[in-house]
Amino acid sequence: MHMHKFEKIWLIFGIGALVVFLSVVGVSAFYLGNKPPSCLTTIDPKKVDTQAPFDKPGLNKVEGKEWDYELVYVASAFFYNPGEVEVPLGAKVKVIATTKDVVHGFQVAGTNINMMLEPGYVNEIVTTFDKEGEYLVVCNEYCGTGHHLMSSKIKVVK
Amino acid sequence: MSSQTTKLKVDPRDGKLAMAHFYVAFIALALGGLMGLLQTLVRSGKFELPWGIDYYQVLTVHGVLMGLVLTTFFIMGFQYAAISRTAGTHSPAARRIGWIGFWVMTIGTIMAATMVLLKEASVLYTFYAPLKAHWIFYLGMTFVVVGSWLDGAAQIMTYARWRKENPGKPSPLLSFMAIINTVMWIVATLGVASTVLFQLLPWSLGLVDTVDVLVSRTLFWYFGHPLVYFWLLPAYMCWYAIIPKIIGGKIFSDSLARLSFILFLLFSIPVGFHHQLTEPGIDPAWKFLQVVLTFMVIIPSLMTAFSLFATFERYGRSKGATGLFGWFKVLPWKDARFTVPFIGMASFIPAGAGGIINASNQMNQVVHNTIWVTGHFHLTAATSVVLTFFGITFWLVPHLTGRKLTKAMNKLAIIQGWVWFIGMAFMSGAMHFQGLLGGPRRSAFSTYGDSAQAAEWIPYQIAQAVGGSILFLGIILMLIIFVNLAFFAPKGEEEFPVGEAENLEEKAPMIFENWKLWLGITALLILFAYTIPFIDIIQNAPPGSPGFKTWGSW
Numbered sequence: 001m002h003m004h005k006f007e008k009i010w011l012i013f014g015i016g017a018l019v020v021f022l023s024v025v026g027v028s029a030f031y032l033g034n035k036p037p038s039c040l041t042t043i044d045p046k047k048v049d050t051q052a053p054f055d056k057p058g059l060n061k062v063e064g065k066e067w068d069y070e071l072v073y074v075a076s077a078f079f080y081n082p083g084e085v086e087v088p089l090g091a092k093v094k095v096i097a098t099t100k101d102v103v104h105g106f107q108v109a110g111t112n113i114n115m116m117l118e119p120g121y122v123n124e125i126v127t128t129f130d131k132e133g134e135y136l137v138v139c140n141e142y143c144g145t146g147h148h149l150m151s152s153k154i155k156v157v158k
Numbered sequence: 159m160s161s162q163t164t165k166l167k168v169d170p171r172d173g174k175l176a177m178a179h180f181y182v183a184f185i186a187l188a189l190g191g192l193m194g195l196l197q198t199l200v201r202s203g204k205f206e207l208p209w210g211i212d213y214y215q216v217l218t219v220h221g222v223l224m225g226l227v228l229t230t231f232f233i234m235g236f237q238y239a240a241i242s243r244t245a246g247t248h249s250p251a252a253r254r255i256g257w258i259g260f261w262v263m264t265i266g267t268i269m270a271a272t273m274v275l276l277k278e279a280s281v282l283y284t285f286y287a288p289l290k291a292h293w294i295f296y297l298g299m300t301f302v303v304v305g306s307w308l309d310g311a312a313q314i315m316t317y318a319r320w321r322k323e324n325p326g327k328p329s330p331l332l333s334f335m336a337i338i339n340t341v342m343w344i345v346a347t348l349g350v351a352s353t354v355l356f357q358l359l360p361w362s363l364g365l366v367d368t369v370d371v372l373v374s375r376t377l378f379w380y381f382g383h384p385l386v387y388f389w390l391l392p393a394y395m396c397w398y399a400i401i402p403k404i405i406g407g408k409i410f411s412d413s414l415a416r417l418s419f420i421l422f423l424l425f426s427i428p429v430g431f432h433h434q435l436t437e438p439g440i441d442p443a444w445k446f447l448q449v450v451l452t453f454m455v456i457i458p459s460l461m462t463a464f465s466l467f468a469t470f471e472r473y474g475r476s477k478g479a480t481g482l483f484g485w486f487k488v489l490p491w492k493d494a495r496f497t498v499p500f501i502g503m504a505s506f507i508p509a510g511a512g513g514i515i516n517a518s519n520q521m522n523q524v525v526h527n528t529i530w531v532t533g534h535f536h537l538t539a540a541t542s543v544v545l546t547f548f549g550i551t552f553w554l555v556p557h558l559t560g561r562k563l564t565k566a567m568n569k570l571a572i573i574q575g576w577v578w579f580i581g582m583a584f585m586s587g588a589m590h591f592q593g594l595l596g597g598p599r600r601s602a603f604s605t606y607g608d609s610a611q612a613a614e615w616i617p618y619q620i621a622q623a624v625g626g627s628i629l630f631l632g633i634i635l636m637l638i639i640f641v642n643l644a645f646f647a648p649k650g651e652e653e654f655p656v657g658e659a660e661n662l663e664e665k666a667p668m669i670f671e672n673w674k675l676w677l678g679i680t681a682l683l684i685l686f687a688y689t690i691p692f693i694d695i696i697q698n699a700p701p702g703s704p705g706f707k708t709w710g711s712w
Contacts (some may be wrong), residue, residue: 001413001667002250007464014170022450025519032518035442037437042700049516077708102706103286103371105527109596109611113522114436119288119369120700121438138608140598144289144708145212158271 006065021139037115037125045119046099057081059093059098066092067126071154073097073137075104075117078146080137087129105141108154116141129156160240163168166326168654172242172559174337175256177644179235180555182264183228184640189631190223191362198585198626201619203603213602214280220641221283225539226302228268228601231549233392234259234309237336239554241313243654244330245320252315260306266301269294280581280709282600284378284427285358287369290705291389293362296354303347310340319415321671330397330665332656333411339391341673342384346427347679349380362703372695379430380688387426387455389539390420393546396499397466400550403655404495407473410465412659413666418458418465420670424680428687435522439698451687452517457509466503472660489623494563494571495552495655501575502545505582512590530593532600533586541582545575548636553652555643567642568637574635581632585625592618 009014028034047100059068072091076082087093097106099117106123107114115123131135193216199205200213207213238256242248246255272294273279279291285299318328328334353374362371366565398415402408406469409415431448434440476487488498512534516522524654525531552571556563563571597615607611671676 001417002411002413002664003466004411007376007414007461009469010464011457015457018453018456022453024447025449029442029519030447036440036520036523037438037444038440038445040441040698042439042544042698045703047699050425096448102288102708103375105550105598107527107596107598111596112523114526114528116434116437116527118375118704120371123436123438124428126454134610136596136606136611138596138598138601138606140601141286142214142217142289142600143709144706145215145280145373146596146708148601151604151606151609153607153609157260 011048023102029039037123039122039124041122042120043098043122045098045100048098053096054098059085059087065094067094071095072151073106073152074100075105075106075150076100077102077140077144078139079151080139081154082152084155086155086157088158089132089156092126092128094124094126096122098122101135102143103141104139105145106149107138107140109136109138111135114140129154132156132158161550166237166243166654168242169247170558170560171561175253175560176194176235176239176242177555178257178260179231179238180276180551180644182267183235184637186223186227186396187633188637190220190228191630192219193220193223195626195630197273198619198623201601201603202625203605203616203619210712211279212709213278214273214282214600215277217600217619218238218274218280218282219271222270225283226299229389229509229543230302230306230616231263231541232390232461232652233339234263234406234548235304236392236550236554237340238309238315239402239654240332240336241316241671244656245295245333248312248316249319250361255308255315256312259305259310259312261305262308263302263305266298266303266305266525269298269301273298275562276667277710277712285384286378287358287371287374288703288706289362290707291348293359296358297360299360300351300354303351307344308348310344313337313340314336320679326668328412328416328668329671331409331415331434331659331666332655333659334416334417334670335395335399338423339388339395340463341424341677342391342423343388345677345678345684346381346384346388349377350382353377368704370696371690371697371703373439373700374686375434375437376430376692376695379433380684381430383430383452384426384432386535387422387540389543391422392550393543394419394422394462394500396550397547398462399502399657401466401496402469402473402657404493405473405490406440407469407476407657408660409657410468410472410596410660411664412661413466413543413664413670416670418461420676421458421461422455424683425451425458425674427680428683429455431687432517432522433711435519440573441694444687448687449517449519451683453514454518455510463507466532472575492568492572492616492682494568494575495549497572498552498575499546499549501579502542502549505537505541509534512537527599528593528595529589529599533589533593536582536586541578547579549576551636551640551643553655554642554649554653556647557654559644559647560649560651561643561647562652563643564647567639567647570635571639574632574639577628578632581625581628583623583625585622585629588618588621588625592622623700
């Protein structure tokens with residue numbers, strides 16, 4: 001099978017770029033710790049309200065961990081609990097969330113906090129709120145008639 | 159048998175079945191397009207749906223009709239005709255199976271559509287559990303898939319007959335490409351068929367109480383990514399093997415075209431996790447592995463881009479064009495059969511770049527489930543693929559109905575292509591920008607309690623409504639052209655263009671037709687990418703989910 005010289009050059013360049021690109025993504029994920037949210041913890045979706053940490057939704061100060069606060073959300077059609085929360089500026093926060101019913105999509109608009117919430121699973125992401133302001137939390141996975149009304153607010157304050 | 163293989167015209171009996179597919183496809187375009195228009199109008203905030211119609215019902219109809227019905231019917235009709243043209247008229251047995259497939263798909267579509275209209279299945283075309291639709295919806299979807307298998311079986315039978323009658327010879331390029339796509343479709347649909355038959359149907363019938371959500375989603379996305387390649391490969395068939403003939407050039411390399419299709423078969427399936435990157439319950443190492451496999455399709459994509467532009471440049475230079483880009487000007491811009499698919503082809507450059515962003519592991523968090531993604535697949539599927547399908551329609555429909563594409567219709571077709579391009583530039587462009595601000599996909603109009611961030615992205619939703627309206631105009635033009643070509647255009651002969659390779663002496667290596675080898679590697683890659691994570695998902699499964707109906711009834 002014959003391959004034109006220009007096509008060889010083109011493919012070598014393309015595949016080379018691909019290798020570099022995938023290496024950058026891989027190093028960022030596994031060496032720098034920027035893995036996509038992939039929490040492996042499971043939970044009985046019928047008993048969410050009685051289990052820690054979901055028995056206390058909201059911002060909770062923690063000690064002796066890599067993060068200062070845990071921000072706990074319980075999602076259900078078509079609400080987030082809590083509906084509004086204040087976070088101190090510069091705080092390192094682990095956002096922990098789960099759903100009691102269908103699949104929801106937890107996204108803080110204007111940030112990289114974006115993770116799927118699926119019944120039976122906990123999902124989490126560690127982040128630092130380093131910009132003051134009010135952030136809108138939306139549901140970005142279709143969950144029913146009120147999907148577009150499902151939201152919450154995070155106020156980052158000094 | 160050479161008389162059969164060099165047959166220039168599709169047998170009218172095969173043409174009838176292909177046309178049956180196209181009627182359904184274009185009805186789906188008309189209804190699905192109207193739903194799309196309504197969605198963009200609702201999202202602009204200036205319009206509300208009358209008579210208690212629900213936004214998400216409209217969204218379900220749009221997704222099912224455009225993503226599943228229009229595409230599957232058009233592709234099966236086109237491939238059935240392309241095989242008849244290049245590998246010979248289908249046998250009566252193959253044709254009968256094709257007709258059964260057509261009717262099974264059509265009945266399935268009607269079943270699913272009825273349930274959606276009755277508000278028993280506002281679950282969108284991805285029907286993620288534990289949203290629970292009426293069992294007839296799931297059964298209808300099963301019929302669509304099974305019908306497409308029968309349609310595919312008819313194509314495989316005719317291909318197998320050609321191989322038997324021409325031992326030691328590589329099959330006609332178009333037939334080979336169609337069979338690759340059919341085989342990929344059959345392997346891919348095993349995933350969605352499994353979740354529907356073994357999980358969702360028994361559950362919606364009340365035979366079991368709960369469903370394993372992550373297993374269902376994983377099976378869905380095992381199917382969901384090759385689904386988009388199933389849409390794309392027929393467009394590639396047109397670009398590789400038909401466009402060169404239309405412009406009067408040659409196929410750059412027959413063998414490389416086949417190799418790229420084989421690479422698409424291998425690397426389209428074991429990659430579904432890149433749609434599940436932000437999901438809990440899946441180990442990030444396995445996600446990354448599938449990301450790497452996903453990016454392997456960049457190789458055949460680069461090969462395709464090279465081949466197409468090489469064909470264009472060589473043709474242009476043979477016409478005396480000079481300079482670095484002189485060849486570009488001499489391309490037949492006044493021929494809709496070329497220009498409209500070319501707009502699609504050019505759109506694939508930003509569309510493909512967007513796809514690379516989406517699949518980039520952690521970078522996916524920036525755009526996942528935002529309306530950026532909707533903007534992305536309206537460039538890939540709804541521009542590159544659909545404009546190429548329209549480009550095929552301009553000659554295939556009159557070829558099958560014994561009519562001619564008139565000069566007036568050719569002109570209208572070119573206008574249609576540009577109208578589509580402009581409409582999509584507004585709509586898809588605005589979707590991309592809004593997505594970067596965090597605007598979610600699949601959502602009705604909402605100010606989110608007068609949130610300042612939402613107020614920032616609402617102007618983009620108005621731009622989408624402008625784009626959506628222009629696109630709907632494009633759909634009306636396309637329907638006029640289709641009806642003209644099917645029923646009213648003057649009688650005559652329209653060519654079914656099939657390109658020839660530049661180097662006819664170079665025979666494609668027979669290893670490309672070794673299905674045991676390619677199916678074997680496909681299976682190995684799938685097992686490699688899925689076995690361990692899938693066992694993990696099942697072994698560590700949480701308690702199952704009961705069903706929910708979180709949408710209103712009539």
